[in-house]
Amino acid sequence: MTSLSAGEGSAIDILIVGAGPAGLTAALYLARYRRKVRVVHDGRSRALWVPRSRNVPGFPEGIVGPDLIARMSDHAVRYGAELVEARVDEIARRQNDEGFRARLASGATINARGLILATGVETNLAKLDSGDHDNAVCSGVLRYCPICDGFEHSDERIAVLGSDLHGAAEAMFLRQYSRDVTLIPKWQVALTDKQRGELAASGVDILEGRVLRLDATEAGMFVSIEGEAEPRRFDTLYPAFGSTPRSELAAMLGPLTDPNGCIPFSAFSDGLLPGVYAAGDVIEGLDQISVALGQGAMAATRLHNWLREQDGHVMADQK
């Protein structure tokens, strides 16, 4: 791991912010294109939370999130990528088209000709009244991603916490795995009669009372509902609170995000600005490891070719 001192102002070809699946794939590709590439990350990849993913192709027995990140980091470093653990606080364009300058929390700066933002999202977490949050995720009592692990909860008693359309859609999705899916409101149900009818027709139960307590235990998630004497037990609970894109750095470069802070889908292929690409969860779309891998590879290749073009290293007819 490289460390940078304040004011160093080191210059590289490409800076990648983020060492999750997207950033590390981009780093591997760029290192193999013989670019001087540095990955700066603040140690908060969501993949580090994955207890065991079973939908990453090539790992039929599953792979533990931290193992995947460790393997991917080693792989990129083996080909010459540098990894630095630090928070990037600021990104700005340099004058005269000289690329970008990033300022780290330590005050150190990095100058780069190109930039890939692979900064991910922040999961909006459920607050437990008892039980350890991370242990509950690890044991499967608390889950955040039906696409990732709904399969593992086939035929179980599943609760979805969230009373809006997002929660309803998640409950309906989980219905393909289990007959026993209940949508429970955090505060009050915010669904139209038509939406309630659709849920009823698909066999999703809706509880009307407000949730008072969430207790994660080894025996499951106990949910106390206003007006009910006993808590209800579920095998697993999916909070449907969505996530918040970590797109502050993109916003520093211009009005590049939508009102929800999402970066447009085309950012991994067409770029955001000349010399700036984004990849992975931070851009609009499906938040999955496989998607992040593909987008990281694409962003890296497009940026590499853009730099070649700047340097006159492509066939004129290729442009």
Ligand SMILES: Cc1cc2nc3c(=O)[nH]c(=O)nc-3n(C[C@H](O)[C@H](O)[C@H](O)COP(=O)(O)OP(=O)(O)OC[C@H]3O[C@@H](n4cnc5c(N)ncnc54)[C@H](O)[C@@H]3O)c2cc1C
């Ligand atoms: C509990 C859980 C289980 C999941 N299970 C699965 C699964 O089974 N299968 C699957 O496909 N997906 C799963 N996912 C989703 C998967 O983790 C993400 O899709 C994947 O990690 C996205 O990769 P990414 O590189 O885009 O972002 P991330 O992996 O989140 O990485 C973002 C990186 O950006 C860095 N960063 C952000 N801002 C800054 C900054 N200002 N300065 C420095 N660094 C910064 C972070 O430190 C991090 O390194 C799961 C997610 C969760 C939460």
